[in-house]
Amino acid sequence: MTTIETLPSYLDQTPEVAARFARLVERPVALEVKGLTKVFDSSRGAVTALKDLSFSVHKREFTCVIGPSGCGKSTLVRILAGLETATSGEVLVGGKSVSGPGPDRGMVFQGYTLFPWLSVKENVMFGPKVSGTSSVAAEREARQWIDLVGLSKFENAYPYQLSGGMKQRVAIARALANQPQVLFMDEPFGALDAQTRCEMQNYLLEIWKNVDITIVFITHDLDEAVFLSDRILVLDANPGRFREMVEVPVSRPRSNDQVFEPLFGATRKHIEHLIHPPGREQKEAPVMRIAKPDPDVI
Amino acid sequence: MSRPRIFSDWFRIRKDLSPGRKSLLTVFSFCLPAALWCIVSYVPFIWHPDVKITVAASREGSSTVLTAGDHLPKDYFPKYVNDVREENASEREGSKRKNQKLLRQISPLVIEAGWLDERDAQNDKEIYLFWRDIATGKRELPALNDENMEIVRKNWEILASSSPVFEYKSLPEEPLLKLVPQGKPANPSYLPAPDEVIETGWSLFTRPPRNDGATMGERYRSSLGIIFRGFLWACLIGVPIGILCGTYSFFSTLLEPFTDFFRYMPAPTFSTLLVAVLAAGDSPKIALVLIGTLPHMILMISKTTRLLDPALLEAAQTLGAKPRQMIGSVVLPGIAPNLYNDLRILLGWAWTWLVIAELIGVKSGLTEVIETQGRFRNFDQVFPVIILIGITGFVTDQILAWFHGVLFPWAGTSGRISRAVASFVTWPIRTVASAANERIMQDELAREARRKLRPSTESP
Ligand SMILES: Nc1ncnc2c1ncn2[C@@H]1O[C@H](COP(=O)(O)OP(=O)(O)O)[C@@H](O)[C@H]1O
Ligand SMILES: [Mg+2]
Numbered sequence: 001m002t003t004i005e006t007l008p009s010y011l012d013q014t015p016e017v018a019a020r021f022a023r024l025v026e027r028p029v030a031l032e033v034k035g036l037t038k039v040f041d042s043s044r045g046a047v048t049a050l051k052d053l054s055f056s057v058h059k060r061e062f063t064c065v066i067g068p069s070g071c072g073k074s075t076l077v078r079i080l081a082g083l084e085t086a087t088s089g090e091v092l093v094g095g096k097s098v099s100g101p102g103p104d105r106g107m108v109f110q111g112y113t114l115f116p117w118l119s120v121k122e123n124v125m126f127g128p129k130v131s132g133t134s135s136v137a138a139e140r141e142a143r144q145w146i147d148l149v150g151l152s153k154f155e156n157a158y159p160y161q162l163s164g165g166m167k168q169r170v171a172i173a174r175a176l177a178n179q180p181q182v183l184f185m186d187e188p189f190g191a192l193d194a195q196t197r198c199e200m201q202n203y204l205l206e207i208w209k210n211v212d213i214t215i216v217f218i219t220h221d222l223d224e225a226v227f228l229s230d231r232i233l234v235l236d237a238n239p240g241r242f243r244e245m246v247e248v249p250v251s252r253p254r255s256n257d258q259v260f261e262p263l264f265g266a267t268r269k270h271i272e273h274l275i276h277p278p279g280r281e282q283k284e285a286p287v288m289r290i291a292k293p294d295p296d297v298i
Numbered sequence: 299m300s301r302p303r304i305f306s307d308w309f310r311i312r313k314d315l316s317p318g319r320k321s322l323l324t325v326f327s328f329c330l331p332a333a334l335w336c337i338v339s340y341v342p343f344i345w346h347p348d349v350k351i352t353v354a355a356s357r358e359g360s361s362t363v364l365t366a367g368d369h370l371p372k373d374y375f376p377k378y379v380n381d382v383r384e385e386n387a388s389e390r391e392g393s394k395r396k397n398q399k400l401l402r403q404i405s406p407l408v409i410e411a412g413w414l415d416e417r418d419a420q421n422d423k424e425i426y427l428f429w430r431d432i433a434t435g436k437r438e439l440p441a442l443n444d445e446n447m448e449i450v451r452k453n454w455e456i457l458a459s460s461s462p463v464f465e466y467k468s469l470p471e472e473p474l475l476k477l478v479p480q481g482k483p484a485n486p487s488y489l490p491a492p493d494e495v496i497e498t499g500w501s502l503f504t505r506p507p508r509n510d511g512a513t514m515g516e517r518y519r520s521s522l523g524i525i526f527r528g529f530l531w532a533c534l535i536g537v538p539i540g541i542l543c544g545t546y547s548f549f550s551t552l553l554e555p556f557t558d559f560f561r562y563m564p565a566p567t568f569s570t571l572l573v574a575v576l577a578a579g580d581s582p583k584i585a586l587v588l589i590g591t592l593p594h595m596i597l598m599i600s601k602t603t604r605l606l607d608p609a610l611l612e613a614a615q616t617l618g619a620k621p622r623q624m625i626g627s628v629v630l631p632g633i634a635p636n637l638y639n640d641l642r643i644l645l646g647w648a649w650t651w652l653v654i655a656e657l658i659g660v661k662s663g664l665t666e667v668i669e670t671q672g673r674f675r676n677f678d679q680v681f682p683v684i685i686l687i688g689i690t691g692f693v694t695d696q697i698l699a700w701f702h703g704v705l706f707p708w709a710g711t712s713g714r715i716s717r718a719v720a721s722f723v724t725w726p727i728r729t730v731a732s733a734a735n736e737r738i739m740q741d742e743l744a745r746e747a748r749r750k751l752r753p754s755t756e757s758p
Contacts, residue, residue: 083612103618113613117631117708127617130627136738160710178618 010267013249027058030214036089048239049075064217064229072240073218081107106175110187112167114159121155127178145173165196186218339491349375350484355382355476392473400474426464449475490678499682521663525652528587536595544603565590569658583655590651602636635706
């Protein structure tokens with residue numbers, strides 16, 4: 001526990017980063033959430049999933065939402081996408097109030113939600129086609145998006161032939177093909193193995209750089225949150241409430257080595273303490289078979 | 299000492315057997331019942347409680363008339379034989395009339411041997427000559443044992459001394475001998491042996507029908523017609539309703555409770571009603587298949603529709619699909635493979651309704667044969683029909699199962715062959731489509747190029 005003292009404060013932004021954040025808040029607001037409350041009326045009584053949540057996200061910002069399991073992250077993103085209606089409060093995207101799902105907001109789900117009966121190309125064409133784009137134009141656009149996520153070779157494959165990471169790349173391409181203003185992602189890499197997840201994070205940052213898009217990314221993985229975001233919205237559980245909007249002081253462009261930077265560690269530590277306050281998790285050790293002292297196992 | 303490999307790993311919990319072992323067991327699953335049937339039929343000491351009469355004789359003073367093919371209990375047969383022997387040995391009154399009847403004793407045997415047409419069973423002239431031929435050894439009738447051959451010879455002696463050809467006038471008054479009953483051990487008539495079933499089955503389908511009834515081919519076609527028409531109607535009504543019920547709570551609450559109730563009223567109970575409403579002919583039968591299948595179809599398909607991953611619907615919504623586009627572009631393609639399998643199962647059930655349907659109103663089709671022949675205990679004619687129905691259902695289902703892979707290559711369950719067929723079948727469509735796409739794409743590019751050119755020519 002010596003590192004704690006040697007870590008800088010997560011608030012110590014370099015002038016460069018501070019200037020970036022200053023420019024960021026100057027940008028127009030892409031997504032605004034005002035006083036959002038969601039109460040589920042289940043058979044076991046009312047459950048307040050979200051309570052009076054307010055925050056805003058600026059254009060081209062990468063925001064992560066993090067919080068303990070069951071704090072309402074999925075509920076939040078489903079309300080933002082219009083799949084769920086809020087009990088009270090308002091969501092504005094590009095200044096317009098959200099009242100249902102629409103192509104101005106893209107969504108990537110944790111589970112694999114590619115249409116299994118459509119090929120990769122047809123999956124990506126789905127959005128443009130249902131909104132009336134001609135097949136030819138939709139196909140041409142789809143090719144570009146598939147190229148962007150690096151799956152040109154697989155454009156005629158069916159989802160069952162793809163790996164988990166590839167499926168999520170197609171899901172991202174499919175969401176982007178609609179040219180949404182905001183892209184919501186609900187733990188999209190949660191089901192992937194650590195290595196693929198790391199690859200996917202780099203891919204995502206690359207895409208974010210090249211595409212005019214604002215991203216709200218739900219995760220429960222601290223490293224993922226710090227690695228990806230400009231700002232991290234930390235939620236409290238029971239009911240889900242605003243805890244803190246953390247500005248990530250790690251410079252951009254991000255690379256995998258930055259995980260070892262002191263500022264990265266400091267930010268990570270801070271958020272970890274917000275989510276799991278220290279000193280609370282001393283649980284009784286379960287009864288187990290005790291090993292004899294072994295000099296080689298220390 | 300380790301066991302040889304062939305004995306190990308046949309029983310592993312929830313582990314697949316190797317393909318070779320699987321095929322072997324599949325073959326066995328058919329061979330086993332067949333082998334059992336053969337053993338029971340052909341190994342004499344296993345069961346055989348009856349004697350099947352091959353040579354029949356009538357007895358003086360007995361009202362039961364036994365003919366070849368009838369079954370007698372094993373214990374009773376010796377008494378039957380003895381009765382006839384005693385009758386032969388006793389002092390009897392003879393007459394031309396009786397002797398004419400006795401002449402005809404051999405007609406079933408010569409018909410069976412194929413020497414005489416069935417219609418000539420009472421053609422005494424011909425029969426008379428057969429007596430001669432058999433007695434003189436010109437023809438051999440292995441169906442007769444030595445005792446009966448002796449009787450034939452003795453009878454012919456008597457007959458020949460009166461006339462070399464049949465003439466009622468010159469029939470002797472001296473009583474002829476009766477053939478002594480012969481028989482072979484047999485199982486009860488409800489369990490005919492495989493060869494009998496195959497032989498009768500073959501003749502059922504190849505020989506013209508006895509009385510002016512329909513041929514088996516026509517019956518088969520009529521049965522298939524009823525089941526497929528009934529099933530088609532059920533699909534036309536049931537599939538859309540099922541999908542609507544699975545998609546909209548409105549329809550499921552409005553329609554499913556009554557359907558559920560209706561399901562418990564057995565379809566056959568409507569048969570008289572259907573005949574009254576739709577009159578005789580095929581319509582009430584088709585309607586019965588429809589009524590039997592429809593409620594199950596609606597409930598099954600609505601359940602299948604509800605099982606579609608709701609995340610797919612949500613994904614489609616976030617991609618901008620409007621509610622009216624959802625059924626066509628997500629629900630239908632999403633449930634298609636399961637819907638197809640549902641219909642396969644329902645088609646299997648429809649055969650049950652067919653059997654009942656064919657009994658209502660004017661009996662018809664294959665079931666009529668089962669029903670009428672079963673009443674006469676001609677089970678050797680019943681079994682081929684039952685087996686035919688079984689084979690038809692099974693083969694249809696297997697073919698449909700295989701087509702599942704051709705129709706839904708994306709489900710990832712298709713085998714190599716069905717994938718190849720699928721790509722072969724869709725090849726022309728794909729080629730035409732991609733060529734058309736290419737053309738449209740070029741047109742569009744050309745138009746775009748022209749559009750780009752125009753402003754530059756307009757500006758000075
Ligand atoms: N459809 C629902 N009905 C009732 N309660 C729900 C429903 N969806 C979520 N909840 C409740 O809301 C809370 C937040 O859930 P969720 O948003 O899934 O959390 P997270 O994604 O952060 O793990 C949980 O306590 C959950 O039980
Ligand atoms: Mg969640």
